[in-house]
Amino acid sequence: MKTDLSVNIGGLKLKNPVLLASGTVGYGYEISNFIDLNTIGGIVTKSISLKPRKGNPPQRIVETPSGMLNAIGLANVGIEEFISEKLPFLAAYDTAVICNIAASTVDEYVECVRLLNGNETVKAFEINVSCPNVKEGGLIFGNDIKYVAEITGKVKKVADKPVIIKLSPNTSNISEFARTAKENGADAVSAINTLVGTSFNIYTRRPNIFNVTGGLSGPAIKPVALAKVLEISRKCDIPVIGIGGISGWEDVVEFMIVGASAVQIGTLNFVDPTAPQIIVDKLEEYCNKMKIEQIRSLTATYELG
């Protein structure tokens, strides 16, 4: 029999657990040259803010061992152009569109959500309280549990779609943040955003990226991400979308076993934009081989001790 790959994350229904992570596929157009977006569970759009943001000057990225640092600085077209110019392209696909929202103030998050309420293309909101690369908002929110509570509560009050809070790993107690998100109404959390890191040129003694620090992503962070997902899964009853260094279908299974209901593929899209579609196919093969009838039954099946 055919495996059921569908998952349900706090009311957000996906045909399969593979999502494309925010900031790694823009608004979907470019990667559609390489994969059929209809085969993917969903796409999380590049962070959108109320007004367009230019982002940081170059240099924005640098490679690190099995990973990369980025400090893009939330460059985006702003919500108005996102709705008029970017969403219609995605509307043509049978894949869940999740809109990632970034903001500098609590009110700005709420305003963005209001503007997207009622939009039929957008199926859920992912609230970015954890961008490490902007001065205001971002990490200040993501590291302060009071802000996470306030943002989640106020967004949830107005949102007409499931709300996912994207958590920062740059904290010692991520499960407390997940619990706070849940207590304030969040439907799910996604974990993890990038880890703060830096890289210096030893000859010039200057940082390799303009912003001095950037967000570390790629295979290097997978063990950290798995540990964070496991921590949330063990201590908090909220659906988790696992993110961090996935480089193949095996990693997706691993994330699901430690507690993820779905996953997001990020840096891998830069290296091999055809990978997400291959991963979906391989997941189905794995489930067939392991006689798993519903992939969602994998979630949090870890065995400890």
Added chain:
Amino acid sequence: MIVSKVTVTALEKIQDRVFLIKCHSPYLAKNFEPGQFANIKVSESNFPLLRRPFSVCDVEGDEIVFMFAVHGAGTEILSNKRPGDTLDLIAPLGKGFNISDDPGVSVIVAGGIGAAPFPFLTRALGDSRVITYVGGRSSGDVITYGLRSPKVATDDGSIGFKGNIVDYFGSELPNYAGQRIKVYACGPNPMLRALQKLLITSGIEGELSTESAMACGFGICQGCPIEKSEADGRYLLICKDGPVFNAKDVVI
């Protein structure tokens, strides 16, 4: 643009630390335009994780050629490829040089490994008149592969004109009086910046091939911004809007 695995047919060292790598790909040989690039995965492992962008250097029949200088771990690995090895590349990427049907006099200005895209451009310019200026720090840094009778400049004067290549071209500008010329350039940023200034003050049309660190090479990572000349609150992306830009359009 596609992701494809191609077979290496030859690796040639053309001078100290500078190599040509040739690959069999009828599709890319047919679809590449001069000035476009490929984003190449040099290893199958996570080291290095990211692809490396290389301009297409030339197309010979069903073969595509890339020129590279060894200056890091990625290019070191590339320099150890052998015929029969496979390379994973995404190509063709970016916007290349614009060649008009009646090109007039084409002036190529290249600095160091910036000579890489010009064998293919020279080939594409066919029988039209092409004048080529090539510079480097010293005689060993001047790369003339695939170029037509290049005029050479070196910073130390070890061969050719003593000084930088932009000054050399500038000193010969009077030779082009009354002729319709277009400049095609690639090289280090200080060279492109100086050339851009010369082109704009002299009212000469020119296209500059730029470079940047980048991850994806096709517009999704947003890692390679370049400032527009007429600021409108947005950057252009070198991978997608470039790497070749009209000299008037960007701030180098």
